[in-house]
Amino acid sequence: MSIAPAPLARQALESPPDSGAPLRAAPPAHMGQSNLNPLGMSLWSLWREDLRAHDGLALEQGFWALAVHRFGNWRMGIRSKLLRAPFSIAYKLLYRVVEWTCGVSLPYTVKVGRRVRIWHHGGMILHAETIGDDVMIRQNTTFGVVRTNHNFELPVICDGADIGVGAVILGAVRVGKNAVIGANAVVLNDVPDDAVAVGVPAKVVKYRHERPERTYTP
Template sequence: MGIITTVREDIANVKRSDPAAQSAFTIFISYPGLHAKWMHTPEHWLWTHGLHGPARVLSQITRFFTGVEIHPAAQLGRRLFIDHAMGVVIGETTVVGDDCTLYQGVTLGGTGNEDGKRHPTLGNNVVVGSGAKVLGNIQIGNNVRIGGNSVVVKDVPDNATVVGIPGRVVRRNGCRVLEERSDARERHEHMPDPVREAYALSREKIRENACRIGQLEAQVAELTALLEARGVVLKTASAREEDLPPHEGESS
């Protein structure tokens, strides 16, 4: 497809997708997401023809002027719309289908230093909300909606809506998806119980004190036996009180 046809197609797509879009000329000069996409075409050509150095230099120049970082090796589909653009990152082995929309702050990235395919594959008509992260070699189906600031690290089926950290499917084929009961029960079982924890701590303290008291009683019994063996008579508390002198005012 020629560059002129691509530009016209992208501008028409922006008019359909963005209610703030005005004339074709305004879109052409003021949408950095389109500029980044258009510049990716020569960058990708350089990369696929073995000119990796010039491709990376050109991509960094594009990043400087648009705020969008697209690796020259990434594969982008037709009518990709990067709205607001700033902070978007698309990794080396990313594949993006047709008619996708990415908002500001989106990352299509990897999860580590693994080799080979390590970035996501997006199907057709996928919308990724602002700040969302789609990470790893995962498959995002067609007609998927990913909520803003979500972190998606697992495959997503077609016609699904994903939200949260980590991302979970909340709607599919227009119907709400209820959480599996087993998952809810498992989360409930792992919730902290302060009453149970306090009770367990009290029982442990009582057990420790009982053990300590037993040790002290054994030591007292051992000491008493030793003193009696040496002829020392231990007086009881009442006997010691009888040996005390009378208080003043008491009769002798």
């Protein structure tokens, strides 16, 4: 004899963690349809700025991943699909090369801001909706969906966020401006601006110097 789960238990099994953001049944309008590179900057200017963000080290794998990402978006500015085709083939090949050799998966559908720094490399799945300006990302980091049937519910990483080694950020959550995510933290809910979040699941333990009067205990 089988026993049906109670309503609350069934809801807990079928619903993703509450991130405070509405569920998304379709991709954002911009996803994969246009050039998402920062406005007003040429591809060459973005490459030079990304290189400076990586201390001028052209052999940094994070720089390679961003360079291919910028190229993948630049080609979307070519309106004619026929003219765009050879660049799309080149992008797809380069994207796989970066995945295989650098261990960084950063598809062109992610909107990436300026001066993003990808420290080290390996085990990095960066499938976010947006990654803001001046974001720091370290190795073995995962941004992605919380469940396979919620493919378009992706994290938003705001300007100045600092993501620690091995952090996992899942679902339609917002990591606020200048927030810090500790090493190996698992983020399933929104993290406020200037907050420091650690643990599994991640909890806010304090705020950075901008808001010293507010402290939290884990």
